[in-house]
Amino acid sequence: MASTLADVLKEIDSIPVPNFVVTKVIELASKPDVSAAELTSIIEKDPNLTVRIMKLANSAYYGLPQKITNLSHAIMILGFKTLRNLVIGVYTHDAFFSFKLETTKVSSEDLWWHLVSTAIATESVSNATGFINKEEAFLAGMLHDIGKVILAKLFPKYVDALITLASARSLTYEQAEKEMEFPDHVFVAKYLLEKWKFPEIIRIPVEFHHNPGGVQDESFKDITAIVHASDVISSILNQKAAGNYTLPIMKKEAWTYLKLNGTTFLDMIKSTRDSMKKSDSFFRI
Amino acid sequence: MSGEKTKYELSNLPSFLSNFTVKLNSAEMPEKCVEELIDASKNFFSVEDYAYVIKDQSHGTIKPKVMAMGRWVLEKKKISVIPVDDSAFLFLPLFSRRHDIGYVVMRITDDIGNLKMKYMDVESLLSFETSMVIDNMLLTGELIKKNEYVSEARAYLENVLNSLKYAVVVASVRKGEEFSNKPYKELIEKNKEIVNYIEDISQESLIYRKEVSREVEVNQSFYSLYAVPVQLSSGLKIVISIQDITNTKELERLQKIDKMKDNFVATISHELKTPLAAILAYSETLLESAESIDTDTLKSFAKTIKNESEHLANIIEEMINFSKVSSNSLTMAFGRVDLVKILKDTYDGLKINALSNNVKFSLEIPEDLVNAYVTADPKRIIQVMDNLVSNAFKYNDSKTPEVKINIRSEDEGYIISVWDNGSPIPAEEREKIFEKFYRGSNSGNISGTGLGLTIVKEIIDLHKGKIWIDDVENCSFSFFLPKRDWLNILK
Structure with missing residues (x-):
């Protein structure tokens, strides 16, 4: 088992960068001048991806009153950023969740469930708090715990030990991590997303999703608070999927920043649970 | 398809937004706000036609198919360009953190393949800002309506209270008299002294926190006062109602006199009968057996007759006097x-x-x-x-x-x-x-x-x-x- 930071980074660097299509989509989606036609032509280069995206676009989750028949329509109707999210979603699933992990305490299905449900929760939280960059929050939610799956893949014994500790002492995954002298899942995710050239609006909320008060840049405080709240909601719905053995509690800074109260918070949990009933296609992407 | 229309370049977005905000803020109603939003959208899209829905109210004709898409857009709170039949429609949802407001749909003739993401982003921002302003307008409207309802209810109550025969006054601990109905104002004008009695009873009701009722006589008029403490959100109030019961009192008095008169007749006939019976008895004895009675007995008989006659005369005198008293004609020689x-x-x-x-x-x-x-x-x-x-x-x-x-x-x-x-x-x-x-x-x-x-x-x-x-x-x-x-x- 690797024990130094350099060893860990070396292991992480062994993970292949996303393929050309995904990299290009991430890049284009950050350019204001991108047109629907441009994005369509890139995605169409990968027929398998195109088919799976069309399947998602027509799924019960989006519940469109009419069927979408081509990719450019999907981009226009669902929006540029939603399409980007679907592309990254399909890629992330294929790259990290399509094989069995060696860990015994947590499965790739559990972790994938946690990521998708957090992403879905961001929609409820965004709507309830009047946040308009919903698509960015969705993607940040979907990637926020990518570090956990990478650690589980590269260092399964370490992750098992960590979860055993959490279980023995009724801790959250993150609290247990602090007891271990090892790079944590947030560090891993941050490193990876920088390497993959994700924009700041995705990287910052992932990096601070356990510490929303640490965000300095005012323009990222709201999205970070939303991802933090969504992570908590997902854990409330299924505590162990994220490797938690006690309920994580929302940080006060995020709670007051979003001006939440008991009723709005409960409504968010309910609406997330309702959305998840329609999101089968995401879990079996 | 005219993609030729010169699109607004976003080099000066802040001044564009500030311009739009000024226009929004000078709009007086939600419909005007939507018109401003559509006008602003024309900088980025070639708008052929439009319609919108605010609070389930359609403005312009919308086909059912388009309406279904509009509802979807509002549910998902997502700006969307949707090809319907041969045209493309730009849908903008209108919503706030509080609730859903409606949506705007514009038929656009742009080449949708060339639609740029940045325009969609700006549209999203514009519709969000418009939603905020409309939401505030609706909220203000609701408040005004509520206010109207409250003042209407107040006027209604006041009318009811004014039409009562009772005088009603509401006093609060701090401000004193807070409300009074018309009969009360008339009563005070007619009979100022009653205010003191009202103050007394309201103080008493306030101190003991209970209902108090009493009857008072003020300047030959009788009033029944009734005070009740009422706890309202604005504080403790005393509601006092006052009824003029002079007529009732007068009636009671007359009934009493009537009864007394009946008693009087019974008494007086008895009073008259007693001396009369004596006079009758003695005079009859005298007539029948005057010869056989000795002088002393005779004298005593005559004396009795005289005494009883005097008694009778006294009674009659008293009655005459009384009738003079009643008719205010008792003569005096001062x-x-x-x-x-x-x-x-x-x-x-x-x-x-x-x-x-x-x-x-x-x-x-x-x-x-x-x-x-x-x-x-x-x-x-x-x-x-x-x-x-x-x-x-x-x-x-x-x-x-x-x-x-x-x-x-x-x-x-x-x-x-x-x-x-x-x-x-x-x-x-x-x-x-x-x-x-x-x-x-x-x-x-x-x-x-x-x-x-x-x-x-x-x-x-x-x-x-x-x-x-x-x-x-x-x-x-x-x-x-x-x-x-x-x-x-x-x-």
Whole structure:
């Protein structure tokens, strides 16, 4: 088992960068001048991806009153950023969740469930708090715990030990991590997303999703608070999927920043649970 | 398809947004806001046609298929360009953190393949800002409506309260009178003094936190007051309702007099019958057997007849006097007279009567009071004294009856008292005893018309005097007559 930071980074660097299509989509989606036609032509280069995206676009989750028949329509109707999210979603699933992990305490299905449900929760939280960059929050939610799956893949014994500790002492995954002298899942995710050239609006909320008060840049405080709240909601719905053995509690800074109260918070949990009933296609992407 | 239209380049987005914000803020209603939003959108899209829905109200015709998409957009809160049939529609959802408002749909003729993400982002921002402004307008509208409803309810209540026969006033602890209805204002105008009684009862209700009711007499009118404490969100209030019950009171009084009159008729016929029966019996005996009766018996018979006739005459005199009192035609022959002399005459006249009644009877005149001049009708004063003294004889329940007359001089006039050692008149009867036909609870089967004291009071009143019952252990009537020559002063 690797024990130094350099060893860990070396292991992480062994993970292949996303393929050309995904990299290009991430890049284009950050350019204001991108047109629907441009994005369509890139995605169409990968027929398998195109088919799976069309399947998602027509799924019960989006519940469109009419069927979408081509990719450019999907981009226009669902929006540029939603399409980007679907592309990254399909890629992330294929790259990290399509094989069995060696860990015994947590499965790739559990972790994938946690990521998708957090992403879905961001929609409820965004709507309830009047946040308009919903698509960015969705993607940040979907990637926020990518570090956990990478650690589980590269260092399964370490992750098992960590979860055993959490279980023995009724801790959250993150609290247990602090007891271990090892790079944590947030560090891993941050490193990876920088390497993959994700924009700041995705990287910052992932990096601070356990510490929303640490965000300095005012323009990222709201999205970070939303991802933090969504992570908590997902854990409330299924505590162990994220490797938690006690309920994580929302940080006060995020709670007051979003001006939440008991009723709005409960409504968010309910609406997330309702959305998840329609999101089968995401879990079996 | 005209993609030719020069699109607004976003190099100067802040000034564009500030311009748009100014326009939004000067819009007066939600529809105008949407028009501004559509106008602004024309900078980025070639808009052919548009329609919108605000709070389920459609503006412009929208096909069902388009409407279904509009509902989807609003549900997902997502800006969307949707190809429907041969056209493309730009849908903008309108919503706030509070609730869904509606959506705008524009038919655009742009080449949708060339639509840039940045325009969608700006549109998203514009529709969000528009939503905020509309939401505030709707909220303000709701508040105004609520306000109208509240003032309408208030006017309604006020009308109801004003139409009541009761006067109603609401007082609060801090501000005093807070609300009053029309009848109350009219009442206060008519009878200012009642305010004091209202303040009293409201204070009492406030202190004890309970309902208080009472009847008061103000300037010959009777009122029933009722105070209730009411706890409202704005504090503790006292609601006082006032009803004029003068008519009810007057009716009660008349009914009482009517009953007394009935009693009077029964009493008076009895009073008349007794001496008459005696006179009849003795005179019949005389007629039948005048020859066989000795002189002494004859004399005693004649004396009885005379006494009973006098008694009868007295009763009739009293009734005549009373009817004069009732019709205010009691005649007086006033002059300056000496009360000392009148009292002495009265005493001498009644001495025999006292003797026959076994009453210890005395007259007390202070030694230094040689004479006591007042303006009076001597016959009437004698009548008063006769009445008071014979009452003292008649109603004295002591086994060793005693009656005392005395006179004393005060600054303004003389006070004459007739005292006896019988039981006192109960406090609650002291006022009523001077009323017409009233007979005290101790009158039992003692004969009397119930008119004597009414006439006495009337006579004293006509002498500018006062009569009252002394608050002593025994029974004592006193009356006051002024010293001054009021008759001549008035002249």
